[in-house]
Amino acid sequence: MPRWLKPVVFLACLAPLAWLVWRGFHAQLGANPIETITHSTGDCTLTFLLITLSVTPLRRISRQYWLIGLRRMFGLFAFFYGTLHLMTYVWLDKFFDVHEMLADIAKRRFITAGMTAYFLMIPLALTSTKWSIRKLGGKRWQALHRLIYFSATAGVIHYIWLVKADLKKPLEYAAVLAVLIVYRMIGWLVSRAAPSKATSAKATPLSS
């Protein structure tokens, strides 16, 4: 990977936020700015979760194995936008009313799903350092980080349960997620069916 690439991708990942802030200062967030902020940070979270999950299939299909070097950044950006999304809810929607939020989490299934998606990301963000991988050991670290499948699934369900009638956008996310999960499942079935290849699969784990 060229040295300049990481900073460039980093800045590109910040572009959606920059766009949001720019629109905020130019009164371009529409009639209901808080809703616009909520929706766009939510969209970014799901998008970055799916980008993170795309790295492995992409690098295997394209044989550009260096792509793995970007994955942590994508994952952390998913967490970053997820945090902004949650903060929008906590601050601008509920005004830190803990009582109301707890009632929401218990009563509103789309909130329950969204919270689940977010809290599943926390251990992944916390153990995203090289030190954590060494400390946990590659295998355990990898097992832990499979939580991303559950987080992304909960995130998509959160969106599906939120909309009133038009399921088009949430189902687009669901379709991409399904493709990414099926890709893993096929890889997993193949490696089980051919145990001799299982050792080589270990060297470049499918789900990595």
Place this chain on the structure above:
Amino acid sequence: MLIKNADDIRSSEITPKSLYLNRRKFLAGAAIAGTAAATGLGLRQIVSPSVSVLAGNMAGNTAGNKIDGIQKSPFSTTEAITPYKDVTNYNNYYEFSTDKDGPAKLAQNFRTRPWKVKIDGLVEKKQELDVDAIIKMAPPEERIYRHRCVEGWSIVVPWVGFSLSELIKRVNPTSKAKFVEFTTILDPNQMPGQRRQVLDWPYVEGLRMDEAMHPLALLCFGMYGEELPKQDGAPIRIVLPWKYGFKSAKAIVRVRFTDKQPLNTWNIAAPNEYGFYSNVNPNVDHPRWSQAKERRLGEFFKRPTLMFNGYDQVASLYTGMDLKKNF
């Protein structure tokens, strides 16, 4: 009543929409704008979305034709009116788009003349009325109403129209008529949203006869002193301020009187979420979100939602009814 063409009116006679924006909100917006620079979150826009677009909005989406002889109404609220720009760019009008800012663009070429409204069902004389004949039935009134969406946001709109009862009285429903049903136009060629089965088209809404005869129920053909913009339900719609916004059907082509409670479109789509009555009620939550509070567009903090959206005069229509059951 005369509807002048836009060219008949000197532009200096038209009150700029910017003046609808109240001063206090402007000051609050300005104050918070200072903080916004520090927080980097564009709070100015959050608090008062239209502050910095005061000018430059005169062209845009207006239907343009001023309505003459508008009378004031005792039913009007004195609350600050939501800026025109917000009411015309933030629309739930799934016939055009499920995006809030979609109808403003997609409705621009929608044809609102010639326009007939079919009156049928349990009436003495079934007929087709021209919309311009209906508009002339009574003098136009400005009714500044609160409008609460089932999604949890609200606006204050200066509608123009007259009580729906004026129309109903003139078409003589028979004594068997217990309900009235309103149908929105079905025209997928003009309404791109109808090319997808997001809802069961055409859009249908209904009222009990006594609800429809209540003076607050408005037959509406204008707002902000002008003809209705296309994205807000032109050429003719109903406005029921004590009910969630979706009950206020737009672009009506049929009014049918019936003895059975009509099905309404959102009730067909999700019967456990949207009832026939759909009165604004902070004590009955939507199954998926709370209805206790609402965000008035342009305001930062949420405000409590009021029973019947604050229109207590309709309460007597529902005495003895379990409003949790009849949501």
